[in-house]
Amino acid sequence: MSTMGWIALRVILEIVRDRRTLAFFFLVPVVVMSLVYLALFQDETARIAVVARGAARLFVYDLERALEQEQDVVVVPLEIPDEERDPQRLEADIQAALRTGQADGVLFFEESLLAERFEGKRGTLHLYLEGSRPTLTGLVASAVGNASDDLAASLPVVIDADCSAKCANSVNVKPLEIDKHYLYGSEDYRLIDFFLPVLLPFFVFFLTFILSNITFQRERVRGTLERLLIAPVTLTQVVLGYMGGFLLFSIPQAGIVLVYLLALIGFPVTVLQVLDLCAITMLMLLISLLMGLLVSFAARNEFQAVQFIPLVILPQVFFSDMIWSIERFPAVFRWFAMLLPLTHANIATRNVMLKQQPLWQSWPHLLAMAAMFLAALALLSLVGRRRTGMLG
Amino acid sequence: MIEMEHVRKVYDGHTALDDLTLSVPEGRIFGLLGPNGAGKTTLLRLIMGVLRPDAGTITLFGEYAPGVPAATRQIGYMPQQLALYEGLSVRENVLFFGRMYGLGGAVLQARADEVLERVELRERQSSLAGTLSGGMMRRAMLASALVHGPRLLILDEPTAGVDPLLRLRFWEWFRQLAAEGITVLVTTHHISEAGQGSEVLFLREGRILERGRPEELIARYGVADLEAAFVQATRQAVPGNDAARTANGETRA
Numbered sequence: 001m002s003t004m005g006w007i008a009l010r011v012i013l014e015i016v017r018d019r020r021t022l023a024f025f026f027l028v029p030v031v032v033m034s035l036v037y038l039a040l041f042q043d044e045t046a047r048i049a050v051v052a053r054g055a056a057r058l059f060v061y062d063l064e065r066a067l068e069q070e071q072d073v074v075v076v077p078l079e080i081p082d083e084e085r086d087p088q089r090l091e092a093d094i095q096a097a098l099r100t101g102q103a104d105g106v107l108f109f110e111e112s113l114l115a116e117r118f119e120g121k122r123g124t125l126h127l128y129l130e131g132s133r134p135t136l137t138g139l140v141a142s143a144v145g146n147a148s149d150d151l152a153a154s155l156p157v158v159i160d161a162d163c164s165a166k167c168a169n170s171v172n173v174k175p176l177e178i179d180k181h182y183l184y185g186s187e188d189y190r191l192i193d194f195f196l197p198v199l200l201p202f203f204v205f206f207l208t209f210i211l212s213n214i215t216f217q218r219e220r221v222r223g224t225l226e227r228l229l230i231a232p233v234t235l236t237q238v239v240l241g242y243m244g245g246f247l248l249f250s251i252p253q254a255g256i257v258l259v260y261l262l263a264l265i266g267f268p269v270t271v272l273q274v275l276d277l278c279a280i281t282m283l284m285l286l287i288s289l290l291m292g293l294l295v296s297f298a299a300r301n302e303f304q305a306v307q308f309i310p311l312v313i314l315p316q317v318f319f320s321d322m323i324w325s326i327e328r329f330p331a332v333f334r335w336f337a338m339l340l341p342l343t344h345a346n347i348a349t350r351n352v353m354l355k356q357q358p359l360w361q362s363w364p365h366l367l368a369m370a371a372m373f374l375a376a377l378a379l380l381s382l383v384g385r386r387r388t389g390m391l392g
Numbered sequence: 393m394i395e396m397e398h399v400r401k402v403y404d405g406h407t408a409l410d411d412l413t414l415s416v417p418e419g420r421i422f423g424l425l426g427p428n429g430a431g432k433t434t435l436l437r438l439i440m441g442v443l444r445p446d447a448g449t450i451t452l453f454g455e456y457a458p459g460v461p462a463a464t465r466q467i468g469y470m471p472q473q474l475a476l477y478e479g480l481s482v483r484e485n486v487l488f489f490g491r492m493y494g495l496g497g498a499v500l501q502a503r504a505d506e507v508l509e510r511v512e513l514r515e516r517q518s519s520l521a522g523t524l525s526g527g528m529m530r531r532a533m534l535a536s537a538l539v540h541g542p543r544l545l546i547l548d549e550p551t552a553g554v555d556p557l558l559r560l561r562f563w564e565w566f567r568q569l570a571a572e573g574i575t576v577l578v579t580t581h582h583i584s585e586a587g588q589g590s591e592v593l594f595l596r597e598g599r600i601l602e603r604g605r606p607e608e609l610i611a612r613y614g615v616a617d618l619e620a621a622f623v624q625a626t627r628q629a630v631p632g633n634d635a636a637r638t639a640n641g642e643t644r645a
Binding site: 224228 | 473474
């Protein structure tokens with residue numbers, strides 16, 4: 001056998017004898033791809049509700065059927081009492097429905113719509129949009145645009161004099177006006193604005209996790225960790241010391257990413273939003289450090305430690321609400337997503353940046369992250385003692 | 393200094409140490425000899441409190457159980473691996489380990505000067521540990537194991553990969569330390585060098601084969617040196633076993 005052949009044989013033998021490496025090698029892509037497929041085999045669908053008052057209710061049925069013809073849109077009912085007619089309270093009810101996630105868009109017909117058409121006016125439909133997710137906003141707006149053309153044809157016809165002169169073969173019906181109201185953001189939100197804010201927790205997680213994973217692995221492999229634990233030093237002190245050391249670099253790193261993001265984001269950001277974002281990032285940073293340390297304990301050598309990186313990072317990319325909305329995932333994957341710290345960081349970040357909510361309103365997510373931090377610390381103490389032989 | 397009574401340690405059904413009773417007095421160099429898997433490292437880890445015995449008792453310094461801070465503060469440890477922070481200088485490594493034992497300020501600086509002087513590394517104290525030769529790294533490790541002034545020094549293969557001249561120097565330092573009242577517990581594969589210690593212990597399969605002063609053991613087996621005494625003791629423990637002696641006459645421990 002040639003020299004290269006012997007080298008290849010040596011590599012093969014070592015990998016084959018390291019069962020965990022072998023498992024990582026073949027199972028990681030299959031597991032991650034299966035998870036992604038199962039979670040995303042359904043396309044993202046926007047939910048639209050239709051609310052009408054007075055005679056305009058006559059057209060709700062037709063409009064709902066027209067909306068259902070549109071791709072990736074479903075019509076959902078809204079629990080707003082029929083007797084509610086006060087415009088301000090009605091608008092508040094609609095906004096509450098959007099805020100609680102009952103719908104991504106609500107189309108509202110005023111009683112006056114029919115009268116306006118009889119008077120020869122174009123008539124106005126009010127489209128209330130949740131607005132924080134550009135893809136869903138786009139789906140709703142497009143579906144409503146198409147369906148409103150159908151509706152305009154079934155309403156009293158208003159001939160578009162301007163158009164009839166220019167476009168003889170078209171249907172010369174004046175389209176309805178669609179007045180858009182955004183709960184969050186505005187028509188100016190770009191798709192990139194939806195993704196930019198969550199890149200901060202992601203980068204902090206990604207880079208800190210790798211740094212702590214590899215550095216702690218080296219500490220274990222070269223025997224200095226054992227020396228520390230033989231001294232009157234506890235593992236918790238070691239971990240907290242590590243965190244202190246890493247923070248000096250991770251905080252400026254997060255600062256650089258933040259400044260760059262703020263320069264790229266296409267909407268105004270307040271100082272308070274930046275401070276809130278810093279708080280979320282700090283929590284994410286601490287959790288990432290502990291996760292890196294935990295994984296370094298799970299790995300027997302640096303090779304395995306490196307292979308843990310895709311296994312930990314890829315699911316967080318796919319299932320953390322970063323790219324795809326977890327609300328549309330099957331229930332089991334929604335639960336899985338809730339176990340990932342990045343999911344909570346991303347939701348809290350978007351709440352602060354896109355929905356302009358004060359940080360405290362994301363308290364369930366902050367609480368979940370704090371709980372994960374403490375759980376990781378406890379687990380690290382337990383696993384670390386076992387792995388370093390402290391319990392024999 | 394170290395009192396062990398009927399100590400037993402089992403890993404995954406394999407008995408690493410079995411009914412081991414041992415007493416190590418203060419100010420001695422105590423050599424632990426035995427083939428790989430004899431239980432030497434397990435014994436050291438039990439004394440340091442990294443492992444807990446499944447049976448039996450261990451008492452350190454007349455009053456402490458292994459692992460309690462009052463005991464660990466008095467132990468210095470030099471592992472077999474080159475366990476230094478390669479990105480720190482020799483002095484920074486020594487100072488770091490000193491701080492882990494609660495030293496600080498002028499006391500620590502003075503101790504660092506003293507131990508670096510002892511291992512003859514004062515001139516290289518500013519060099520990064522990662523740039524040192526294997527022998528220098530071992531000397532730096534000894535310095536960082538001594539910086540907090542331990543009463544018990546545990547050395548796991550301290551001269552592995554060290555050239556013969558430096559090995560002799562290491563043993564001179566061990567004798568100086570013992571003369572100062574420090575107990576030195578040392579495992580080594582170089583059986584001949586263990587003859588320079590005050591007392592040796594032959595371990596095999598978790599049991600004590602022999603214990604005594606090197607000259608006593610040599611006389612007991614009527615052989616020329618400690619290596620031959622070790623081989624004899626091993627053969628008597630397992631009749632017909634010649635595996636301890638290799639074809640070229642060297643002894644494997």
